Amino acid sequence: MRYTRATADTFIQTNKQNLLTDYRLNYHLMSEFGWMNDPNGFVQYKGQYHLFYQHYPYKSVWGPMHWGHAVSRDLIAWEHMPVALAPDQAYDKDGCFSGSAIEKDGSLYLMYTGHIITGPDKDNDYIQKQNIAVSKDGVMFEKLADNPVIDNSQIPDGASQKDFRDPKVFERDGSYYVVLGSNDGKGNGQILLYRSSDLLHWTFVSVLAQSDGTLGDNWECPDLFVLGNRDVLLMSPQRVPAQGDNYKNLHSTTYMLGEFDALNGKFRYDACVPVDYGFDFYAPQTMQDDQGRRIMIGWMDMWETDMPTQQGHGWAGAMTLPRELVLQGDKVLFLPVKEVEGYRKNLYEMTDVALDGELLLDTEGDSYELLVRFYAGSSTEFGLKLRTGNEEETVLGYSVNDRLLTLNRDRSGIGPQGERRTSVDLADGKLTLRVFVDRCSVEVFIQGGEKVMTARIYPSKDSRGIQVYSQGASVIQSLQKWDIR
Known part of the structure; x- marks a missing residue:
């Protein structure tokens, strides 16, 4: 098949009415039809937020990657635009892989990885090159005649000659820089740094950062930015061995909090911290908007896991709720963007409710925000049960003695099961959870954004109940629930 943008757009518009909608999300971005993964080119341009994404428009499975495109005024309601990129050139014939966007002289530049299969084993026989497409209106993009702008002859010795992808471009001190995901070919991920004066001609600077042997064999989707008075390196390491309840x-x-030395091309940091402690969060990208906020959005799925909507539904993959990053001391807080509050409807609330056992709330739903503050009291465990009914439930439980918050989806419906746990300290005996449920997703913001847990769930349509529970005496100091429409 010869892929073009026009062919993709025609196919989408012809087939999108055939989608099954039972698990389609209400306030998260999805593709109109087909497959979606990594967010790309997250940027604010001409008064709108633009988000591009990895997209195979023809089926709900990964395929030769295109760039889907959507725009928004408020980061919540998105309008789909024409497909931005299709794999239609020799340097990207097997996929327009992930990349980023930057404005220059009033035009919007997309920098992306062209994927080229070079032999019979598509999983091992490939090379990757970096390319640019430009638009004057943020909708129709033209690829440069001089692509690629960074080819594999510019890969330094000691770096993988295959895994060379996901350019994130930014400007610092009058120069353009790009960070690229890679590895050393010996089982250790690393980030490569390049510099340019014009976005077109690039020089290798250094290996910016690399694994010490404990953080995965390949690093993807790097992002380097300023937050407060610190530099942050965000990236997605592959195949990290579990470390306790993490990874x-x-x-x-x-993410790594540290200091970027642009002159010498080094990033000094102390520790790596997980960004999300749930099941389904990968390849995030950030941007700074005109309010000065650093906003992040990620792919709300995970490779090599069961995705029920692939079977006859016509779509797979979604984006997380956009999250604002705030520096607090030596850690980053993750907060849902404030714009989501504009979509709240039908407030339900209760205060100062003594709890010992289970209580079914006199409200229900499948797309809502829940803000609850527990006081642990003398309980040993307390928490929430979401999307209950038909012997289904998704459980958020806090063990007081173990100081562990658990997200369990063993009985969450037809999708993947399992449990994730993370350590959480009570604040004066209190736990605050802000939970966003949307048809087939749960996002849990813990203690004011100190941690987040994200999961896909696929319960029955009429499993809409909400319960609170406690083993021993606790108190619900306050609970507010809004439908999100």
Whole structure:
């Protein structure tokens, strides 16, 4: 098949009415039809937020990657635009892989990885090159005649000659830089740094950062930015061995708080911290908007896991709720963007409710926000049960003695099961959870954004109940629930 943007757009518009909608999300971005993974080119341009994404428009499975495209005024309601990129050139014929966006002289530049299969084993026989497409209106993009702008002859010795992808471009001190995901070919992920004066001609600077042997064999989707008075390196390491309750997924996302030395091309940091402690969060990208906020959005799925909507539903993959990053001391807080509050409807609330046992709330739903503050009291465990009914439930439980918050989806419906745990300290005996449920997703913001847990769930349509529970005496100091429409 010869892939073009026009062919993809025609196919989408012809087939999108055939989607099954039972698990389609209400306030998270999805593709109109087909497959979606990594967010790309997250940027604010001409008064709108633009988000591009890895997209195979023809089936609900991964295929030769295109760039889907959506725009928004408020980060919640998205309008789909024409497909931005299709794999239609020799340098990207097997996929327009992940990348980023930057504005220059009033035009929007997309920098992306062209994927080229070079032999019979598509999983091992490939090379990757970096390319640019430009638009004057943020909708129709033209690839440069001089692509690729960074080819594999510019890969330094000691770096993988295959895994060379996901450019994130930014400007610092009058120069353009790009960070690229890679590895050393010996089982250790690393980030490569390049510099340019014009976005077109690039020079290798250094290996910016690399694994010490404990953080995965390949690093993907790097992002380097300023937050407060610190530099942050965000990236997604592949196949990290589990470390206690952390890094339990096949692939992970972590951030490093440190200092970027642009002159010498080094990033000094002290520790790596997981970005999300749930099941389904990968390949995030950030941007700074005109309010000065650093906003992050990630892919709300995980490689090599069961995705029920692939079977006859016509779609797979979604984006997380956009999250604002706030520096507090030596850690980053993750907060849902404030714009979501504009979509709240039908407030339900209760205060100062003594709890010992289970209580079914006099409200229900499948797309809502829940803000609850527990006081542990003399309980040993307390928490929430979401999307209950038909012997289904998704459980958020806090063990007081173990100081562990658990997200369990063993009985969450037809999708993947399992449990994730993370350590959480009570604040004066209190736990605050802000939970966003949307048809087939749960996002849990813990203690004011100190941690987040994300999961896909696939319960029955009429499993809409909400319960609170406690083993021993606790108190619900306050609970507010809004439908999100």
